[in-house]
Amino acid sequence: MEIKSLTLINFKNQDHAHYELKKVNHFFGDNFTGKSTIGDAIAYVLFGVTKFGYKLHTNEFVKMDKTNMYVQLDVINDGKNYKIKRERHGSKNRVMIDGVVAKDTEIEEIFGSAELFLYTFFLDTFPTLDKKEAREFIIKLLTQSGYVKEEATFDSMEKQLTAIRRKEKERKNRSSYYCGQQEVLKKQIEQTTVSVGTETTTQTRSLVEEEINQLTMNIQDNTMKLNQLQSEEKRLNNEKMATPNLQVGDSCPTCRQILFSEQLALLEEETSQKEANRTSELYRIRLEKEQVTEIISKYQQQLFSLKEKLYSLPVDETPNHLVKQWQQQVNDIEEKLHQLNLESTEDKNEASLIKAAIANLASKYQLVINQQLTRSSMILFQTLKNGELRPDFQLQYDGKPYRVLSTSEKMRCMLEVVHLISTLSETNYPVFIDNLESITHLEPPATQIITASVKKGSPLTLYSKE
Numbered sequence: 001m002e003i004k005s006l007t008l009i010n011f012k013n014q015d016h017a018h019y020e021l022k023k024v025n026h027f028f029g030d031n032f033t034g035k036s037t038i039g040d041a042i043a044y045v046l047f048g049v050t051k052f053g054y055k056l057h058t059n060e061f062v063k064m065d066k067t068n069m070y071v072q073l074d075v076i077n078d079g080k081n082y083k084i085k086r087e088r089h090g091s092k093n094r095v096m097i098d099g100v101v102a103k104d105t106e107i108e109e110i111f112g113s114a115e116l117f118l119y120t121f122f123l124d125t126f127p128t129l130d131k132k133e134a135r136e137f138i139i140k141l142l143t144q145s146g147y148v149k150e151e152a153t154f155d156s157m158e159k160q161l162t163a164i165r166r167k168e169k170e171r172k173n174r175s176s177y178y179c180g181q182q183e184v185l186k187k188q189i190e191q192t193t194v195s196v197g198t199e200t201t202t203q204t205r206s207l208v209e210e211e212i213n214q215l216t217m218n219i220q221d222n223t224m225k226l227n228q229l230q231s232e233e234k235r236l237n238n239e240k241m242a243t244p245n246l247q248v249g250d251s252c253p254t255c256r257q258i259l260f261s262e263q264l265a266l267l268e269e270e271t272s273q274k275e276a277n278r279t280s281e282l283y284r285i286r287l288e289k290e291q292v293t294e295i296i297s298k299y300q301q302q303l304f305s306l307k308e309k310l311y312s313l314p315v316d317e318t319p320n321h322l323v324k325q326w327q328q329q330v331n332d333i334e335e336k337l338h339q340l341n342l343e344s345t346e347d348k349n350e351a352s353l354i355k356a357a358i359a360n361l362a363s364k365y366q367l368v369i370n371q372q373l374t375r376s377s378m379i380l381f382q383t384l385k386n387g388e389l390r391p392d393f394q395l396q397y398d399g400k401p402y403r404v405l406s407t408s409e410k411m412r413c414m415l416e417v418v419h420l421i422s423t424l425s426e427t428n429y430p431v432f433i434d435n436l437e438s439i440t441h442l443e444p445p446a447t448q449i450i451t452a453s454v455k456k457g458s459p460l461t462l463y464s465k466e
């Protein structure tokens with residue numbers, strides 16, 4: 001791009017000014033004569049913005065006490081001539097290309113983007129960007145330029161890494177939550193085991209329960225015995241009742257013969273013998289019944305007091321099934337932690353692949369950047385202690401950060417950066433070097449150059465040459 005002429009009407013301190021420009025243009029003038037105004041006018045007429053890209057602030061360009069202003073530019077771009085006029089009438093703005101009202105998008109189609117123009121036309125605009133903005137701008141240029149052919153972009157890879165880091169962080173949170181839960185459960189289990197081991201409650205309880213069982217069984221046995229005795233007693237009593245009272249002439253109950261007195265005497269003796277046996281047997285049974293009944297009632301008393309004791313024993317609050325449940329939970333958590341660990345390893349592997357790809361792409365891009373710069377350097381990545389790369393943006397001149405550079409060093413540094421940006425974007429915008437008096441030796445850029453220097457006592461004057 002080459003600007004052929006520039007006309008300013010009511011622009012900043014200029015009422016009416018017209019300049020014919022050539023390849024190399026030097027403006028001279030005292031302070032406040034309008035040198036910087038030339039740069040402002042060019043950015044304004046082309047893109048309708050200030051040097052820092054603000055559209056709104058251009059209303060401050062209207063000369064004091066005036067309501068209308070315009071700037072007109074004759075320019076050659078890609079071998080074609082254009083007449084651009086941008087004017088402001090009160091609050092109305094418009095731009096015209098060759099006398100036809102146009103939109104800013106049409107301007108950008110012809111001349112490229114406003115940001116690209118501002119960053120290369122002015123030397124002090126790009127350095128005002130914050131790191132992120134500057135880095136994104138350069139990476140966009142690198143990606144769009146054909147200098148490095150690569151499928152994956154920094155952006156996509158860095159986004160992937162950020163996502164992985166976020167996942168890892170979430171995993172860490174979950175892990176520590178699970179670990180905490182596990183800790184609590186383990187402590188619960190431990191305390192429960194300890195209480196079972198030291199307290200005799202459970203032991204006593206089972207002993208008492210065993211005794212109760214034994215007693216119950218004894219009572220059952222003795223009750224059975226008592227029943228047997230009772231039925232035996234009943235049988236003997238029945239036998240006694242059934243014994244007939246025989247007389248002479250009756251028939252014998254066993255042999256059916258008529259009883260004579262001798263036979264009757266024999267039978268009576270036999271019967272009385274049986275009767276005596278039965279009586280002693282009944283007596284024995286009664287004694288035994290009394291004993292068994294006594295034993296049963298003793299056992300029942302014991303059983304009663306044992307049951308009382310059992311009810312009075314404290315109930316174990318943490319039965320085995322709870323401990324089992326906790327142990328299961330501990331195991332489940334262990335499994336979850338294991339799963340998290342697996343995921344983490346997978347992600348770490350993926351991350352190291354991405355990091356390697358980033359490092360690879362970074363070195364390719366850095367090589368392209370370094371080839372275009374001599375004393376300046378532009379650093380897109382910070383190398384951490386562990387060798388990892390982190391997105392960064394540093395501009396340096398002779399190894400010194402941009403912020404600490406002198407005015408002339410800043411200008412030299414930016415002239416190299418302008419060269420880099422122009423090369424990557426394949427643009428050839430003019431460069432406006434304001435305050436040229438600060439710099440003694442200048443390596444001029446290959447494009448059209450417009451400089452401005454202070455010259456004491458001089459009105460704004462232009463010296464141009466091809």
Ligand SMILES: Nc1ncnc2c1ncn2[C@@H]1O[C@H](COP(=O)(O)OP(=O)(O)OP(=O)(O)O)[C@@H](O)[C@H]1O
Pocket residue numbers: 011012013029030031032033034035036037038060061062063064454
């Ligand atoms: N809207 C405006 N109306 C009138 N004057 C303005 C307006 N805006 C800026 N000025 C003035 O125009 C003058 C020229 O400004 P400019 O910045 O171009 O000066 P300069 O020649 O670059 O000076 P320096 O040598 O100090 O850099 C300044 O005095 C400035 O205050």
Ligand SMILES: [Mg+2]
Pocket residue numbers: 035036037434
């Ligand atoms: Mg100035």
